[in-house]
Amino acid sequence: MKKRGSLLVLFMSLVLLLSGCSSITVLDPKGPAARTLSDTILFSIAMMAGVLLVVYVLYVVFLVKYRGSKTKDDYMPPHEEGNKWLEAIWITIPIIIVAVLSVVTVQSTSTVEKVAAGYEDQKPLVVYASSSNWKWHFSYPEEGIETVNYLNIPVNRPIELRLYSFGPITSLWIPQLAGQKYAMSDMVNTLNLVADEQGSYLGRNSNFSGQGTAHMEFETLAMSPGAYSEWVEEVKTTASALDETEFKSLLATSYVGRKTFSSTHLTFSPAPGDHSDHMKHTDMENGNKEHQENKAEHPVPANPEETKFDAVPNVNPNEPLPQSPAEDSNSDIDHTSHDGK
Amino acid sequence: MKWDEFFVTGEPMIYGAMASIVLATIAIIVGLTYFKKWGYLWREWLTTVDHKRIGVMYILSALIMLFRGGVDAIMMRFQTAVPENKFLDAQHYNEIFTTHGLIMILFMAMPFIIGIMNVVVPLQIGARDVAFPRLNAISFWLFFAGAMLLNLSFVIGGSPDAGWSAYFPLASLEFSPTVGNNYYSLALQISGIGTLLTGINFIVTILKMRAPGMKLMRMPMFTWSSLITSVIIAFAFPVLTVALALMMFDRIFGSQFFTMSNGGMDMLWANLFWVWGHPEVYIVILPAFGIFSEIIATFSKKNLYGYTSMVVSMVVISLLSFLVWAHHFYTMGQGAMVNGFFSITTMAISVPTGVKIFNWLFTMRKGKITFTTPMLYSLAFIPIFTIGGVTGVMLAMASADYQYHNTMFLVAHFHYVLIPGTVFAVIAGFHYWFPKVFGFKLNERLGKHAFWWIAISFNVTFFPLFFLGLQGMTRRMYTYSEETGFGPLNLLSFAGALGLAFGFIILVYNIYYSIRYSPRETNGDPWDARTLEWATSSPIPAYNFAITPNVKGRDALWSAKHDNQPIFDGKIEPIHLPSNSGKPVILAGVFFVFGFALVFSWWIPAIISGIGILIVLATMSFDRDHGITVSVEEIIETEKKLRGETL
Incomplete structure (x- = not known):
């Protein structure tokens, strides 16, 4: 032995x-x-x-x-x-x-x-992280920019990731910054994290979501606040805007590399059952609420003016009705239609 | 439908599999015809209602499924052995890990356990058969039909590919358009009905068929574990039945229970699946505990320590097993309070499990331990399973699970529980009860060789996975890049998997070797055991016991041998036995056709075979079958023959 x-x-x-x-x-x-x-x-x-x-x-x-072999032959236990x-x-x-x-x-x-101790009084940076077949979309409503397959964040500032999915359940995991949480099609989950050291950290989808799961990796770059602001400015001036047509074709593509846009898809394709203003007043510590519960309270707005994001800067009131991004390209990938549309 | 959609095409390995399936089928048919064995097969096996033969068929099927699941495992480990391997593509890898999980849990572990229950439980309680012998045959054949249906998916239509947990919306028609998950819903449904019937059958058998004097608290521990398992089956499997039915409606009839639109709830599937799925873990582990209890007591030459606390701990485990399901998805975002509740209930299970570990250890204390093959597996179980247990406690902590969930750490954990727990137990039980059923032991030297290969290779295969998990490798990844640094440990794990495979080859060779060369036993008690099943001769006569046993305490045979308390103090009387029936196998055949037709939405054959099922059931209900009676003379003659006395 x-x-x-x-x-x-x-x-x-x-x-x-x-x-x-x-x-x-x-x-x-x-x-x-x-x-x-x-x-x-x-x-x-x-x-x-x-x-x-x-x-x-x-x-x-x-x-x-x-x-x-060690006991006597006549030993009786x-x-x-x-x-x-x-x-x-x-x-x-x-x-x-x-x-x-x-x-x-x-x-x-x-x-x-919860938001990490010592960071509670800072205003968190809200980033919507959504998955669609084998890629990650990161929308920064505050800055009005969007990235695909990479996430840049400032260090020492609380980040509030709001997770949802355009398809199967995925799980966003950046092991060096926080534990994982599911991104699902009919509710928004909140993941709080702070990076207190600059660096590049690998993030991935850990929940099997089909053929390309293994390729759903993204880089999380934690940078100094100054460098972060510079990057945001640069994106705003150099990147092109993301319009609905382009977003639909993006959703329909299985694998893309990194992409950067100077507007977010949230304006024309809001997150499921979004009630971000309301959330702050609920007693749900981790900020998520059954979407089904909120359906009556918070129907998908009839026009985009009613969609209240945290300081969405570029809502255009003349835009057409909010439509699910994938309605045309992929008949059923539609996270709003269950609201009776 | 075109032919190339019907058959799976484009993969050389699958063509090979098709060819081997066809060749094996031809070989079996030709062989049976040439040796004129069709009648024998039909009379003695296909129509049998004898619990021992049904048990043997369960175990044989489980061994075949172990081979299939094992080949899947080797292919997975080979694919991930080096970074960027091109051996399998993503789709093929996804199908393989899905079927590996399904086959190992539902078509290997469960039938192996149920097979051993079939062979052993009626003997341990001194019964002539189970309470409902024909229902038992139906259970087996439904399981078999389900297993064949799932295996058929490999070559016809494509295997399920959404993981064995088949999470929605991934498993919905929208994201898994092939028929693979139709197979999932129907194959599991058909075999699940069989399992549910087994559960009911064994509850009734153990409660109503015990020999005189076999009080509940005198029952051998394996029988106790089977009773508790059967109760869990009866409560858990209906949930699976409902979940699979809803899944089938979603996929085949266009309903929207779990889909993304029209109010479908993907989380509902996850909840239903694990409300069944977690108790399922205890369905395969509790009988394993029972097997180890029997073997450790026998080869320590000591009664089981803390019998009452063993029973109580199993009851507590069975109750808690229904209160922990949400620990499979702490990361779904249900908040700290809910996660805290499920963490505590999950960790609470470690208390009764720990009680069992200590009771086994103290059974060995002051004992006289002999290291036979079944004992070696039981001894290896304790330290390895304890690693599985403590990592289970670590996973139960919701916060920490945010880092373990879906990683190789989890994969390592559940293999550390299920392999030393269930697989070692069924192999140990296989070696232990083999001489009871067939009248000769498996070769000990080869058995021990196989054991060391399996036990050491197991650790080499799965221990590295704990570290891969903590390094950030998730499960179900068909490939990874060089920079991740996952390569070396995965290669080590693959080496271990080869060692495991070699161990199992020795094990199978041992069966062949022992059939040819093993000396035949002359007495029914080759291990100097303690419980009632060893009181009858080996091989066992159809009626089990010539005289109904009269039980006067726990470890009835031990008392008979050492305290002069005879078990058979009655006289021989005519014995009533159930007669064979071909209807269970016909019923399962019709079920198979029904399932297959539904998989492909072929409505006319589905409706016809659906009606066929009802007709077979109806004819069964109106069957007048009074069974057969074995006369006293026949019993005396059989007994003499079994004892090797000349007539």
Whole structure:
């Protein structure tokens, strides 16, 4: 039974290795949310290593001591019904461990769902991140710009990603900045994150959504606020605007590289059940609400003037009625039609 | 429909598979005809209602499905062994991981477990058969029809490709326009009906068919685990039935339950799926716990430690298993409160599971441990499964799960639970009860060789995946780039997968070798075991026990051997047995045609075969079948023959 012993040594050394290792993405956080998660993970590994140790020690001792080849031929093992004290011990201690982990879980979960501590009084940068067959659209309503397959953010400013999908469920995950969350077609999910170090971080879709899932990677570039403003200005002056026709053809294309636009698709194709103003007054900490609940309260606006985004600068009141982007190009990719249209 | 839409084309491997299917079918037909075995096959196997034979057929099917699922696994590991591999394209890879999951869970683990339940449970409680023998045959044949339907999708029409969880809207007609997910909804439905019937059958069997004196708290632990599993089946499978029916309506009849338009709710599918799916995990793991309990007690030469707490912990696990489903999608955005609730219920399951681990350890304490092949698998189970268990607790923490969800860490975790748990258990049980059914042991030397290959390779295959997950590799990625740095660990994992495959080849070779060379047993109790199934002779006569056993305590056979408490103190009486019937296999055949026609929306054949199902069911209802009676003389004659006495 040498193998078990070596397995144990292996595991323990890995635990030690993990805590100081920076090549492991999840344990190399670059923002408060990911740091909370990394600490939680390391704490749980330490606790679980203790559990493993107890089980492995008992296991090795009993296997070595009570193997048939070592006992006398006439040895008859005793009849044992159990022992209520021993059983009480191995019920009580796990309950205590679970209780400790439960507290840690509930605390850390509500921490990462909220805006990170120390950043609450800053106005968050809202970015709508939406997925369509195997690409990511990032719309910055505040700046009035949009990118495809890359996300630029300023450091040390809370980012509020609002996630939704033009098709199958996807999951936006930038492991070094925050945990993942689903993007779905009929509601908007909110993911709060802050990058407190400049750098390039890989993001991806982690939820299988069809043939191109493996290619749904994007770069998240955390830059200084100055560089970020410069980039926004540059986009506004150099990039072309995104109109509805172009957006439809974009949606219909399976794979595209990086793209940049000086307007967002939100003006003509709002996010599902958007109620961003209202959300702030609800008690939902993570800012999402069942779309179905809100349907009655917040029907899709009859004209774009009623669509209230956070400081949408370039709503044109003369534009035609809001239409689902994909109505023509792909008959059923339509996240608004369930509102009875 | 054109022919090239009907058959899957364009892949050399699939042409190979088609050719081998055709050749194997021809070989079987020619072989059966040449050796004049059609009658034998029909009389002794296809129409049998004997629980032991049905069990053997379940296990045989499970082994074949293990091969199919294993080939899928090797192909997946080969594809991801190096960055940018071109062995499989995305579509093919997606079909393969989908069918790997479906086959391993529903058509390998479940039937293997149910097969062992079929063989062992009636014997352990001293019954002559299950409560509803013919229903049992229907269960098996429906499972078999479902399994064949799913496997057919590989060459005809295309396999399901939206993952074994088939999340909507991806699995809807809009995003998965091939018939693959039609197969999913119908194959799982047909075999699921079979499983549900099995659950009901075993609840009744265990509650009503126990021998005199076999009180509930005297039942062997495997029987207890089967009872609790059957109850979970009866509560969980109806949810799957409903979910699959709605899926079928969405895909075939144009309803909008889970679609993106007209008020469809994609999250509803995820909820329904996991309300069934999580209890399903315990359906395959609890009987495994029962198998390990039997084997560890037998080869420690000691009674099971903490019997009562073992039973109570299983009941608690079964209740909690229905309260944890949302931990499969913490990331759906339901907020900290809901996630907190499901985290706590999930972690709570570790308490009763831990109780079981400690009870097994303390069963071995002061024991006299012998390292037979089944015991080796049970011993390997404890440390490996504990890793699966503690990583399960880590995954249960909602916040941390935001980083593990959908990654290889999760993949590593559930393989660390399901392989040492379920797969080691069924292999251990296979080695353990093999001499009971066939009258000879599997070769121990080859068995141990296979064990070491499997146990070590398993860790080489799956331990690296924990790290790949933490490095950001997600599951279901058919390829990755060199820069990700995922290459070396994936290559190591592929090497492990080859080792696992080699271990399974030794295991299969061992079956062949033992059939030819293994010495035949003369007594029914080759392991010096403790429970009732070893009290009858091996192989087992059709009626199981010549005299109805009279049970006076737990571990009835052990008491009989050591405390002088005879089990068979009655006298031989005529025995009533159910008679064979061809209707279950015919029913399943019609179900198969029905399912296949619906997959392709061929309405006329579907309607005709749908009516056919009703007709077969109706004729079954009006069957007058009084079974057969085995006379006392016949019993005495059979018993003498089994003991090797000359007549």
